[in-house]
Amino acid sequence: MGYELKIYDEEGNEIQELNVGYQTYASFKVKANFRFAATNLPGWVDLEGNALVGAVDQEIKGGLKIIEDENREKYPVKASEQNVITFSDESGKAFYSFPVFYNGMTPEKIDIQTPTSYATNWIVSMDGKTFTQKSTGGSTGDATIQKRMPFTIKTLNDDYVLVYMEGWEDMGGNKNISEIDASMLWMQCDGEKGKINLMIDEYSPNTSWGEPESRTGYVLAFSRAEYEDIKDNLEETIVENGEIAYKYEQRNLLIAFIQKEVKEETEDKSFKIKKGGWEDVTPSKTTDQSILELLKGNYYIDDVYSISANAGEYFSIYPLLSESEWSGTAYVINTRDENVTVNTEVSMDGDGMYFGITLPNSFEEDLIVVFKGTDMLFKKALVITPAY
Numbered sequence: 001m002g003y004e005l006k007i008y009d010e011e012g013n014e015i016q017e018l019n020v021g022y023q024t025y026a027s028f029k030v031k032a033n034f035r036f037a038a039t040n041l042p043g044w045v046d047l048e049g050n051a052l053v054g055a056v057d058q059e060i061k062g063g064l065k066i067i068e069d070e071n072r073e074k075y076p077v078k079a080s081e082q083n084v085i086t087f088s089d090e091s092g093k094a095f096y097s098f099p100v101f102y103n104g105m106t107p108e109k110i111d112i113q114t115p116t117s118y119a120t121n122w123i124v125s126m127d128g129k130t131f132t133q134k135s136t137g138g139s140t141g142d143a144t145i146q147k148r149m150p151f152t153i154k155t156l157n158d159d160y161v162l163v164y165m166e167g168w169e170d171m172g173g174n175k176n177i178s179e180i181d182a183s184m185l186w187m188q189c190d191g192e193k194g195k196i197n198l199m200i201d202e203y204s205p206n207t208s209w210g211e212p213e214s215r216t217g218y219v220l221a222f223s224r225a226e227y228e229d230i231k232d233n234l235e236e237t238i239v240e241n242g243e244i245a246y247k248y249e250q251r252n253l254l255i256a257f258i259q260k261e262v263k264e265e266t267e268d269k270s271f272k273i274k275k276g277g278w279e280d281v282t283p284s285k286t287t288d289q290s291i292l293e294l295l296k297g298n299y300y301i302d303d304v305y306s307i308s309a310n311a312g313e314y315f316s317i318y319p320l321l322s323e324s325e326w327s328g329t330a331y332v333i334n335t336r337d338e339n340v341t342v343n344t345e346v347s348m349d350g351d352g353m354y355f356g357i358t359l360p361n362s363f364e365e366d367l368i369v370v371f372k373g374t375d376m377l378f379k380k381a382l383v384i385t386p387a388y
Contacts, residue, residue, distance in 0.1 A: 003094035005032035005087055008059075017079045018064055020045050020102040022109075025063025030054055030087065034094060038062070040086035044072055045100060047085075054087075066102055074154060074194070076104040105156040107225035112254060113152040116143050119249070122257035124217075128200035132262065148197035151189075151254050153221050158194050161227040162254075163234065167216035167242075175242030177218065178235055187217055203259050214260035218244060220252045270305045271382055272318035272351060281315070283307050286383050291335060291368065298337055299370055299378040306383035311363035317382060318354045319371045326379065329372040330355045340367055359384065 008029040009015050019026040025048045030036070038052040041064075048063035064085070066073050077083060079099035086097045116133055123132045131145040153160050164180045164187055180186070186201040198219060205211035220238065222230075230237045238248050244256065273281040283305035286292060295301040309315065319326055328346035333339055343358040355369065367384045 003034050005096040018098050018100045020064045020066050020100050022105050025065045027063045029059050029061055031059045034089045036087045036089055039088045042083045077102040107156050108223055110223045111154040119253045120256045122255055124200050124257050124259040125262045127202050148199055151196050153194040155223040159224040161222050163220045165218040177239045214258050216258050218256050219254040221254055274316040276314055277316050281307055295381050301378050301381050303380040308385045308387040309359055310387050311359055312361050314358045316354045316356050318352055325373050327374050331370045333368050335366050
């Protein structure tokens with residue numbers, strides 16, 4: 001009796017070619033009248049369990065899946081003599097080779113990679129050249145991208161459709177989102193094979209004609225199969241209550257942004273100061289060179305601010321340092337680097353930890369409050385100058 005080996009699909013039908021699955025193993029069965037093992041398969045194919053061995057006249061199950069590399073899985077592979085899986089006996093006398101084929105990604109499937117972990121909360125400058133995303137908290141900080149916003153889209157045969165939409169308000173103040181007519185597009189993408197870049201046109205609104213000072217844009221990407229399914233009711237499908245529906249925001253949204261004038265924001269990292277514990281006082285940079293030289297030479301501090309005050313006044317001084325940076329240690333000195341005894345306290349309220357100081361009833365020379373960090377290094381200093 002000669003050697004015989006056959007392969008079957010899951011329904012038990014004999015087949016001559018084996019399918020390679022995408023993300024899940026495509027199952028098949030093997031039966032032979034000899035002991036066999038899978039001895040060869042293409043390098044882009046993963047064999048379930050990494051091995052397949054069968055005993056005489058026993059039906060053995062196996063599975064094949066494509067090994068993804070962020071590119072090859074996008075494209076179908078036809079069955080050919082160059083891509084086969086081979087089953088052979090232990091002695092090497094019997095060889096049975098079967099072509100393998102791959103149908104590509106699931107047609108409706110789309111994978112999108114954006115520059116940051118979320119697609120919303122972007123601000124685009126009026127000239128369209130700066131994309132800024134403010135942090136929503138956690139360990140991720142602000143992001144800034146210049147000129148073009150890059151994206152990677154993975155779908156079957158790189159066949160995807162980009163949808164450009166804009167937000168607007170009706171006369172009643174209700175939010176709406178609609179697709180932008182192709183002849184009126186003010187954003188566009190270039191690139192190929194799923195590697196694309198978004199560009200935004202400059203915005204110069206004529207407010208005297210009623211054009212808004214800012215505009216809101218959305219870009220979504222769909223696989224060809226999904227787009228064909230929803231294109232006849234595109235806006236009704238994608239938009240819910242004036243917002244991109246959660247399903248599409250999570251899966252298809254590349255970016256949601258507002259294009260507006262970006263004013264430079266300077267965060268005050270000097271001090272927060274309250275006179276009497278409630279009245280805000282704004283410090284200014286110290287210009288007194290003798291004090292600057294003292295603090296630089298003896299305390300290695302060049303971050304020095306000052307306020308003016310009257311005798312007997314109380315101030316809550318917040319150094320704007322985190323609890324890991326500052327635990328409440330501060331010293332009060334004069335301009336001769338001598339310790340000065342005054343009434344002080346360290347406490348905490350809703351604005352954070354602060355150093356409280358009550359100025360002496362006889363207040364005629366500068367006092368300097370020096371803040372020491374938890375790392376034993378001096379961080380910053382506040383000069384309190386008589387108001388006369």
